[in-house]
Amino acid sequence: MSVSAIRRLILIGLLISIGAALSVANPSFLTLDNLMTLLQEASLTGIVAIGFTLILITAGIDMSIGAVIAITSMICVNFISYTTLPAYIFIPIALTAGCAVGWVNGFFITHFKLPEFIVTLATRGILTGLALIAAVKDDQGFVRNVFIEDELFLAFGGTVGPVYIVIFVFFALALLTQFFLKRTRAGSSIYATGANPTAARLTGINTDRTLIGVYMFSGFCASLASIFLCARMMTAMPEFGIGSEMDVIASVVIGGTPFTGGVGDIWGTVIGTLFLALIKNGILKLGLSPYIQPIVIGGIIVVTVVADVWYKGFAEKRAAKTARQKQMLAQEGV
Amino acid sequence: MAKAKWMTSLIAGLVIATGAVQAQTAYKIGYLPSTVGQALTQAWRSGAEKALKEQPNVTFQALDAQMKAETQVTMMDDFINQGYSAIILQPIDAAALTASVKKAEGKGIHVVTLNTDTMLPHAAVVTMDDTGAGYLVGEMIGKSINGKGNVAIIQSPPGAQAGVEREKGFRAAMTKLYPNIKIVGAQNAAWNKDKAIEVMNSFLQVNKELDAVFAVNDNMAEGAMIAAEAAGRLSQIKIWGFNGQKSTLALIEQGKITGTAYTNAYNQGATAAKYAMDLLKGDKKKGAKTEEIIVPPFAATKDTVAQIKAEDRW
Numbered sequence: 001m002s003v004s005a006i007r008r009l010i011l012i013g014l015l016i017s018i019g020a021a022l023s024v025a026n027p028s029f030l031t032l033d034n035l036m037t038l039l040q041e042a043s044l045t046g047i048v049a050i051g052f053t054l055i056l057i058t059a060g061i062d063m064s065i066g067a068v069i070a071i072t073s074m075i076c077v078n079f080i081s082y083t084t085l086p087a088y089i090f091i092p093i094a095l096t097a098g099c100a101v102g103w104v105n106g107f108f109i110t111h112f113k114l115p116e117f118i119v120t121l122a123t124r125g126i127l128t129g130l131a132l133i134a135a136v137k138d139d140q141g142f143v144r145n146v147f148i149e150d151e152l153f154l155a156f157g158g159t160v161g162p163v164y165i166v167i168f169v170f171f172a173l174a175l176l177t178q179f180f181l182k183r184t185r186a187g188s189s190i191y192a193t194g195a196n197p198t199a200a201r202l203t204g205i206n207t208d209r210t211l212i213g214v215y216m217f218s219g220f221c222a223s224l225a226s227i228f229l230c231a232r233m234m235t236a237m238p239e240f241g242i243g244s245e246m247d248v249i250a251s252v253v254i255g256g257t258p259f260t261g262g263v264g265d266i267w268g269t270v271i272g273t274l275f276l277a278l279i280k281n282g283i284l285k286l287g288l289s290p291y292i293q294p295i296v297i298g299g300i301i302v303v304t305v306v307a308d309v310w311y312k313g314f315a316e317k318r319a320a321k322t323a324r325q326k327q328m329l330a331q332e333g334v
Numbered sequence: 335m336a337k338a339k340w341m342t343s344l345i346a347g348l349v350i351a352t353g354a355v356q357a358q359t360a361y362k363i364g365y366l367p368s369t370v371g372q373a374l375t376q377a378w379r380s381g382a383e384k385a386l387k388e389q390p391n392v393t394f395q396a397l398d399a400q401m402k403a404e405t406q407v408t409m410m411d412d413f414i415n416q417g418y419s420a421i422i423l424q425p426i427d428a429a430a431l432t433a434s435v436k437k438a439e440g441k442g443i444h445v446v447t448l449n450t451d452t453m454l455p456h457a458a459v460v461t462m463d464d465t466g467a468g469y470l471v472g473e474m475i476g477k478s479i480n481g482k483g484n485v486a487i488i489q490s491p492p493g494a495q496a497g498v499e500r501e502k503g504f505r506a507a508m509t510k511l512y513p514n515i516k517i518v519g520a521q522n523a524a525w526n527k528d529k530a531i532e533v534m535n536s537f538l539q540v541n542k543e544l545d546a547v548f549a550v551n552d553n554m555a556e557g558a559m560i561a562a563e564a565a566g567r568l569s570q571i572k573i574w575g576f577n578g579q580k581s582t583l584a585l586i587e588q589g590k591i592t593g594t595a596y597t598n599a600y601n602q603g604a605t606a607a608k609y610a611m612d613l614l615k616g617d618k619k620k621g622a623k624t625e626e627i628i629v630p631p632f633a634a635t636k637d638t639v640a641q642i643k644a645e646d647r648w
Contacts, residue, residue, distance in 0.1 A: 034416075037415055140505070144493075145427050233407055287393075
């Protein structure tokens with residue numbers, strides 16, 4: 001088995017054992033309602049994390065995802081408040097807006113050769129302000145958070161049987177993106193662009209177009225998550241999503257996609273997202289003081305990542321040793 | 335294997351941590367404020383805990399929504415999934431929490447809200463009447479500067495309902511009672527003392543004549559005071575806060591802050607907890623509409639602050 005497969009198994013093993021410990025500690029953890037809430041929570045972060053994984057594979061970063069969530073929610077709520085257009089018209093418009101933000105990010109990064117962090121941080125700031133401007137106001141000019149009653153829109157927050165729709169969408173999107181990454185030429189271009197942009201360019205890959213596409217996809221994912229978030233909360237707030245970047249980044253990195261680019265896949269991100277959601281959900285079941293909770297969450301993440309890195313180092317050392325031995329044997333043979 | 339050892343100790347740790355909470359109790363009451371890090375929400379908590387201590391078989395669990403509506407909705411779901419009997423909630427936003435409160439009430443969980451009401455009926459709301467208290471502050475400021483001059487407002491984040499209500503009440507008093515007072519600025523300092531210092535500095539630089547400042551919570555009033563003092567203009571500016579936390583009351587006694595709209599937060603927390611217990615024990619019945627319990631505000635100034643007893647300061 002490859003090193004990365006074993007690393008993944010370790011993470012899954014940890015996931016299951018923490019889950020088992022939690023169900024022993026508090027029986028209400030292992031109820032259908034709770035598991036569905038957990039998966040719903042994971043899916044909302046996870047949809048954004050899928051887009052973000054592609055960004056990390058190209059060795060970039062997208063700080064604007066939270067603000068895209070905010071602006072998408074504002075677009076939807078404006079349509080709901082001021083027009084009678086049905087949800088199937090304005091939701092595509094909102095998703096297009098998310099892609100457009102991604103295009104702007106990608107354009108500035110590729111055409112002006114600007115650092116990804118700066119560009120996306122700037123769009124984040126601009127969108128945060130625009131979201132406040134676009135927010136629905138009352139007659140005195142104060143932001144008013146509208147209680148959404150559009151049934152078609154709210155259906156996105158609904159369930160099929162006991163399973164929330166967002167969970168299906170998350171896993172379907174994960175499946176499609178994984179297929180795209182591993183089985184298409186465009187997917188390989190993303191890895192190549194992240195691993196070595198110069199080499200990729202020399203082999204004829206249009207790295208600029210690849211990067212713009214990746215940022216557009218990230219914007220699209222954030223927009224999509226925003227729609228499910230609004231439907232779940234039955235409202236939209238201009239501060240939606242802002243600050244959620246950290247959870248997304250953490251999920252992707254726990255899933256084994258490093259910041260250095262060229263490596264990573266969606267399954268890791270799915271596991272990482274589930275892992276973080278499990279810890280965040282489980283911690284609430286332990287009856288700990290709210291002051292202690294963030295410390296425990298941080299601690300578990302550190303332990304997980306240390307275990308992962310330790311195993312990676314161990315496996316590499318072992319591989320090097322075997323290679324050396326082989327070489328020595330070969331030399332003796334001569 | 336070292337890793338196996340780590341995992342076992344991790345799991346053991348988790349199990350031990352929860353062992354203490356396992357004792358089954360009759361009633362579980364959850365407390366979910368916007369954040370646990372503020373004097374007001376801590377005072378509510380101690381008030382509620384004290385009231386519940388007299389009751390047998392009650393567990394009390396607080397969670398921290400970290401000022402994010404999304405987090406608060408998740409935590410509401412968690413209380414619901416864990417089968418809590420009642421939830422004392424300070425909604426971060428009325429619209430955003432309505433669906434959660436409805437879901438909880440639908441499962442027979444009583445929800446008592448603090449300060450911010452939601453849009454559909456639930457058990458009760460225990461409120462300090464933000465609009466009314468804002469109006470009261472407006473009246474007091476207007477009177478103290480003789481109905482004319484320049485006033486600035488230090489705001490809460492846009493969309494934070496409690497702060498918006500206070501500001502609305504304040505502005506209503508200005509337009510209705512004191513048309514000659516000019517509101518020269520209104521800036522958001524995010525409930526936060528450091529940020530309020532910055533905002534106040536910009537007010538001081540832009541306005542050579544500034545007569546009064548209304549900060550929609552005490553933390554921000556304290557920030558405004560620090561900035562005004564550093565600029566040497568504290569004596570010319572009346573500063574009013576809101577909530578009446580202990581540190582601000584002390585500053586009022588020293589004459590550095592002019593006044594605040596004080597609420598007995600211990601009492602408010604206790605009232606919410608008692609109301610929830612009454613519903614659970616059947617001493618009270620739930621009505622079709624949300625029961626509204628108003629804790630009246632008290633204008634604490636240098637002259638009146640002595641009336642607030644030491645044990646009622648939080």
